Amino acid sequence: MAEKRQIRKSAHRTGNRSVRMRNTLKILSAAEKVFAEKGFDGATTQQIADIAKLPKSNVHYYFKTKRDIYLALMQSIMAPWLESFQAISVDDDPGDALAGYVKRKVMLSRERPLASRIFANEMIRGAPVLSDFLRNELRKWVEEKTQIVKQWSEKGKMDDVSAAHLFIIIWAATQTYADFEVQIKSVLGRQNLETDDYDAAAELITRMVLRGCGIHGDHKVNQT
Amino acid sequence: MAEKRQIRKSAHRTGNRSVRMRNTLKILSAAEKVFAEKGFDGATTQQIADIAKLPKSNVHYYFKTKRDIYLALMQSIMAPWLESFQAISVDDDPGDALAGYVKRKVMLSRERPLASRIFANEMIRGAPVLSDFLRNELRKWVEEKTQIVKQWSEKGKMDDVSAAHLFIIIWAATQTYADFEVQIKSVLGRQNLETDDYDAAAELITRMVLRGCGIHGDHKVNQT
DNA sequence: CAACATGTTGACCAGTTGGTCAGAATTTGA
DNA sequence: TCAAATTCTGACCAACTGGTCAACATGTTG
Incomplete structure (x- = not known):
């Protein structure tokens, strides 16, 4: 636009x-x-x-x-994805970092639903264009985050969960609000999804993620 | 096959x-x-x-x-979906019921990944064929489950969470293992997803769901 | 056997596909 | 002003699209 x-x-x-x-x-x-x-x-x-x-x-x-x-479009689509990738470092409080990440991903689903759907289509097709990205950047990112999660859990800040599965679930839960928007509107009985709906989604996902990781206490959303 | x-x-x-x-x-x-x-x-x-x-x-x-x-295929695809729909009644223990539901949905993703992808495609397109199903069967099912969740929470068996969002997240988390299989293989560093991977997925999703709902204690998987 | 339903197929169709190209229109810099 | 660079576009193309159809093959039943 x-x-x-x-x-x-x-x-x-x-x-x-x-x-x-x-x-x-x-x-x-x-x-x-x-x-x-x-x-x-x-x-x-x-x-x-x-x-x-x-x-x-x-x-x-x-x-x-x-x-x-398609190639040019894919590049413009991946940029925000990669941005939301950074953040989440060892020094962060796991609760804040994860809550912020979930929030940002939900916002992205709301702001660029078409981008999310194109990405979904690409994955469903078997990632003919993005296979390099998956093998390199994404793989490496997950390995990094795996180390961070490990350190967090060693410090007793959270449970020892699989970072890979954790992020897979976070991606799925947040992107579904873009990809499956029709289904969600129908289930929620809405004509259109409003701010409240995305907030409710982010909140429940965050709660499930944090409690699932054994992270307690309040957390403030990291708005990086 | x-x-x-x-x-x-x-x-x-x-x-x-x-x-x-x-x-x-x-x-x-x-x-x-x-x-x-x-x-x-x-x-x-x-x-x-x-x-x-x-x-x-x-x-x-x-x-x-x-x-x-496409229509005939869609019918054959929706059948197992609808089957996995039943179950989850007020008399169930919420932990058992939800854990069983997650398990069944993960199994379905493993057994019929193509079906899951076709469903995903249909949703991404805006559900031109399944819009009736969304408005009627699915909507009604969610309303029923909303009542059940409400009763469970009134009995103090779980927190008062939005059943709609809860199921949206469960669907997303479980189906992602079929729809985004390439991405997941890449992230997990696997050539192919094995039983262990699906088990790990089901376990983490279950843990996140149960703790997110404030359900404690052990739970046995409902194999209905 | 004859008759009749069921199943099989290549030839064919109008419309669409991604893509090319020659030439016309315009913008540009000096 | 003017030539060169850039932008624009209708006409065109071979390949392919979803779908039809008439002729043929293969049962099946009495």
Whole structure:
């Protein structure tokens, strides 16, 4: 939705950046909708072009292939994911860190539900594009967090639980509010999900996570 | 995978049931794979036919349209879902009932991962086919369980948590082991998920659920 | 055997697919 | 002002889409 952008002073070599950027964003924004709803194979460049309000050939001027659009989109989607990845360090209080992480992931589900759905589609397909990410960045991150959890539990701050399974469950519980939104609206009897619903979700997930890890006492949400 | 079936004595009117049934099952089994991986729009009848080892026109002899295949498949998929729905009554011990439910749902993810993925795809698309199911059966089931949870909490057997959110989280946590299998294999560093992995998942989810609900003490898994 | 239902199939169809391309329109920098 | 770079787009393409159909094959039953 961040479309408008105008750079007045266009330089010699870097000129017409504004047009290129504006259209690129328009295409990616349209593609996000189509890929989220139809998946990679079901999405058509024509539909992306229609939503972006550009002729199909113009879309192909900016992106050679459908796959290129998907790749570029995936990159823009993974950025916030990776950001929410940082945080959670040994020095944190486990309660605060986990509560904050859950909160941030629920917010992300609310703010970028389409991104979450595209990611879900990619996983269901067997991660043909993101398999490297899974094997490298994600794997490494989980290994790091495993060490942190181990240290926390050695210090008696929490139970000795599997960090891998813990995060798998946190991801599932938080992302489900984006991916399965229809189902959730139906179950909650809502027309639309409101702030209260996301708050209730975050609260229950947090409670389950903290108690499941044997973490007691109050915790303040880490808003990093 | 339940393909072989032979009814020797074919009766007059109900004759050639065996051929019809065998081919129908072959097609549905093939369709399960294709729909799970490609989604409804991405799936092609040609691919379904290829996997079923039948000419495309023969597939269309048994199912008029792609949508018909999808509909029939969806019915066969929802059956186990609905079965696992029952159970959980007021007379149960909440710990046993919830632990058993989690266990059953994890088993289902292991045994029918493709079914779970097709369901996930359907939800991501906005449930164009299952919207009635969501509004009626599912909604009603959750309302029932809400009453049960309320009664349990009034009897002091557990905390007063939102049954809706509770089940949403249980569904998400259990189904993620089917839907996001690639991601989970990567995170756990496994080539394939084994019994131990599913057991560990069920155990942690159960612990989080029970403690999150303020249910203490041992619990035996309800194998209904 | 004849008749009749059931099952099988290649040929075919109009519409759509992802993608190309030549050329026209425009923006740009000097 | 003007030439070069960039952007835009309709026409076009071979491959594929979901689906139809007429002809044929294979039982099945009396």
